[in-house]
Amino acid sequence: MYSSNPTYRLLIALVLAVVLxxxxxRSKWVEPLRYGVGYLTAPVHYLAHLPxxxxxxxxxxxxxxxxxxxxxxxxERQVLILEQKVQRLAVLQAENVRLRxxxxxxxxxxxxVLVAEIIGVDPDPNRQELVINKGGQDDVLQGQAVLESxxxxxxxxxxxxxxxxxxxITDASHAMSxxxxxxxxxxxxxxxxxxxxxxxxxxxxxxxxxxxxxxVSTGLGQLYPRGYPVARVSRVSHQSGAAFADIEARPTARxxxxxxxxxxxxxxxxxxxxxxxESPADxxxxxxxxxxx
Amino acid sequence: xxxxxxxxxxGVILVTFVVAALLEVVPLNQTLDWVRPExxxxxxxxxxxxxxxxxxxxxxxxxxxxxxxxxxxTLGQWxxxxxxxxxxxxxxxxxMRVFPLLQQSAVVFLLVGSANLIxxxxxxxxxxxxxxxxxxxxxxxxxxxxxxxxxTALRWTQHRFLVR
Numbered sequence: 001m002y003s004s005n006p007t008y009r010l011l012i013a014l015v016l017a018v019v020l021x022x023x024x025x026r027s028k029w030v031e032p033l034r035y036g037v038g039y040l041t042a043p044v045h046y047l048a049h050l051p052x053x054x055x056x057x058x059x060x061x062x063x064x065x066x067x068x069x070x071x072x073x074x075x076e077r078q079v080l081i082l083e084q085k086v087q088r089l090a091v092l093q094a095e096n097v098r099l100r101x102x103x104x105x106x107x108x109x110x111x112x113v114l115v116a117e118i119i120g121v122d123p124d125p126n127r128q129e130l131v132i133n134k135g136g137q138d139d140v141l142q143g144q145a146v147l148e149s150x151x152x153x154x155x156x157x158x159x160x161x162x163x164x165x166x167x168x169i170t171d172a173s174h175a176m177s178x179x180x181x182x183x184x185x186x187x188x189x190x191x192x193x194x195x196x197x198x199x200x201x202x203x204x205x206x207x208x209x210x211x212x213x214x215x216v217s218t219g220l221g222q223l224y225p226r227g228y229p230v231a232r233v234s235r236v237s238h239q240s241g242a243a244f245a246d247i248e249a250r251p252t253a254r255x256x257x258x259x260x261x262x263x264x265x266x267x268x269x270x271x272x273x274x275x276x277x278e279s280p281a282d283x284x285x286x287x288x289x290x291x292x293x
Numbered sequence: 294x295x296x297x298x299x300x301x302x303x304g305v306i307l308v309t310f311v312v313a314a315l316l317e318v319v320p321l322n323q324t325l326d327w328v329r330p331e332x333x334x335x336x337x338x339x340x341x342x343x344x345x346x347x348x349x350x351x352x353x354x355x356x357x358x359x360x361x362x363x364x365x366x367t368l369g370q371w372x373x374x375x376x377x378x379x380x381x382x383x384x385x386x387x388x389m390r391v392f393p394l395l396q397q398s399a400v401v402f403l404l405v406g407s408a409n410l411i412x413x414x415x416x417x418x419x420x421x422x423x424x425x426x427x428x429x430x431x432x433x434x435x436x437x438x439x440x441x442x443x444x445t446a447l448r449w450t451q452h453r454f455l456v457r
Contacts, residue, residue, distance in 0.1 A: 006383045009350040013376035016354070020369035025419060030368050037362040044311065044363060048319045120318055122364065125326050126416065126423045129365060131318075158365055165365045172423050193423040 035136065038160030045131050045163055049119040113147075114138065114263040119163065128171040128193060130154075132261060135162045140263060143223050147262045151229040151252035152217060156263070166261070169230065169251060170196055177221050178230050181214040189215060189231060189249065196255055198231050200247040205238055209247060225264055300347050302456030309336050309447065310356060314363055327428065330436040331405050333360055334378050338404060339447045341382040342389055344457070353379030370415040378408040394441055402437035409433055 023030045116138075120131030134140050136159045144156045146166050154174065158165040167174055172193030178200075179186045185208060188201045203209060213233040219226030231249035238245050313332035321329060337356055340348040357375030361368050381404050382389070389400060409429035416422050450456070 006350050006380055010376060010380045013350055013354045014373065017369035017373035017376065020358075020372065021367050021415060021419075024368040034362055034368060037359060040359065041314075041363040044314045045318060048315050052320075121320050123318060123321070123326055123329055124364060124366075125323065125428075127365075127421055160362075173421060 034158070035161060038135070038162065042135065042160055042162035045120045046133070049133075112265045114140070114265075115260055116140075116164075116263055117260050118258065122165075126172075126193070128168040128191065129157070130166040130168065130261075132164050132166055132263075133162075134263065135160045135164050137161055140164045141265075145224045145228075145264045147228060147264055148253040148255075148258045148260075149262075150254060151231070152224065153251075153253050153255060153258070153261055155223055168255060170194075170198060170255060175201070176224060176230070177218045178215040179218045180209055180233075181216050181229075182210075183208055185209060186218060186220075187215075187247075196251055198249040198251060200233075200249060201244075203245045203247055205242070205245045207245065209233060209236060209245070211236055214252070215249060300344075300457060302451075302454055305450065305454040305456050306340055306348070309340075309450065310359075314359070317360065318363060327431045328435040329432055330439050331409065331432055333357075334375060334405055334408055335401070335436055335440060335443050336447065337375060337379060338382050338401065339444060341379050342386050343448075343451060345383055345386050348379070349383055350376050350379050353377075366412075367415060367419050367421075370412050373415065374408045374412040377411055378404055381407065397444075398437040398440050401440040402433050405436040406430060406433035 020030060024034075114134060116132040116134040118130050119133045122129035122131075130153075132140075132146075140156060140159045142156055142159050146153045146155060152169060154166045154168040154171070156164050157167040168191065169176065169189070170191040170193065172191055175188050175190040177186065178189045187203050187207075187209070190199050190201050192199055200209070200215075211233055214229055215231045215233065217224040217226060217228045217230055229252045231251050233247060234250045235248040236245060237247075310333060313336040316332040317329070333356055337348070337353055340352070353375040354372045357370075357372035358368070360366070360371040360375070364371075385400060385404075389397060392400065406429065409432065410426070413422065413426050413429050417426075
């Protein structure tokens with residue numbers, strides 16, 4: 001009755017979809033398509049975030065004077081404390097550079113940061129991703145690290161024109177290289193996809209990792225900048241017979257409560273310092289660990 | 294439905310899809326995320342049911358592709374799933390129109406469930422699934438429950454804005 005048979009159309013759609021999936025998985029050829037459609041999808045995310053925005057605006061309107069003064073005082077105190085810490089930081093930084101020169105390794109450079117607001121959360125329970133309100137037009141790049149004031153949150157996996165998607169460190173497909181701040185023991189920190197639980201992989205039973213240890217990024221994957229807090233060890237259990245210790249950690253960042261995040265453009269030319277020479281078998285990138293490893 | 298009339302109201306159809314897209318990403322808490330209905334698929338099924346001469350597999354494919362970018366899925370995942378959804382509805386729309394309410398919802402449950410299954414298989418093949426496949430049935434059930442009210446709302450829209 002209708003001009004063309006829907007079965008043929010379905011076949012064409014099937015072929016097209018399979019080609020798209022293969023290209024999307026294996027190459028970067030369909031990225032322009034995703035980028036282009038991004039102009040149409042970002043407004044939907046912005047619109048969906050509008051109620052939150054307007055509620056915040058109303059809250060700001062109805063703020064009382066005493067409340068504002070109180071928070072101003074609190075912030076002033078905080079600034080004072082932070083300024084005092086920064087004073088020491090300048091001295092420490094200079095000392096650090098001198099010591100690194102002695103070791104013939106490159107100095108840590110400051111990274112440039114960009115503030116973004118979270119405007120969406122992935123509706124799929126299988127994945128832990130966020131949408132932020134900065135995209136390619138604000139020079140957001142794929143692979144940039146995303147931080148919060150308390151620690152690392154994740155990385156940009158897709159930079160659209162007006163928004164970007166951030167893969168959280170708690171996602172089941174995410175893994176990164178970390179080290180214990182106390183003694184420098186390195187390990188791979190993987191997400192579990194369940195709430196804010198993280199797991200340390202392939203840690204020998206005898207490794208010196210205790211509950212409460214702070215895990216910081218090592219920068220070895222060349223994606224995350226070095227030395228940012230990532231997680232705190234929450235549980236260590238040794239099972240006799242198991243090859244590796246079973247270690248769980250919790251992110252230091254408040255993943256479920258933040259509204260603003262920092263995007264870091266790492267400017268450090270990663271020259272893996274001192275400790276690297278002893279471990280040529282170190283995994284080249286631990287950031288995106290395939291499942292079968 | 295008179296097929297010889299000139300089609301009209303494409304803009305209205307697009308607006309209904311945008312509203313459905315909003316409902317797809319509006320933040321809910323984690324428990325409610327499990328029963329989030331497939332809004333865009335429901336809207337697509339309604340338009341296929343009422344305008345089968347206009348809205349079909351191609352629309353399904355394009356709407357699905359839009360959803361792929363919106364939720365950051367593998368390109369083609371929802372496009373394929375929605376193309377199948379539209380195809381099944383095209384095959385069933387004549388019977389569907391004479392079905393009673395409960396039976397219509399049952400068909401919608403099957404359609405959404407099978408479309409979800411296709412999307413799940415794609416997601417599984419790229420290794421981004423965590424929960425077992427039966428979890429897709431929650432949103433299919435929610436979609437079946439919401440089918441009737443959504444139908445009423447969309448029918449009103451269709452008559453109010455003379456979409457044909």
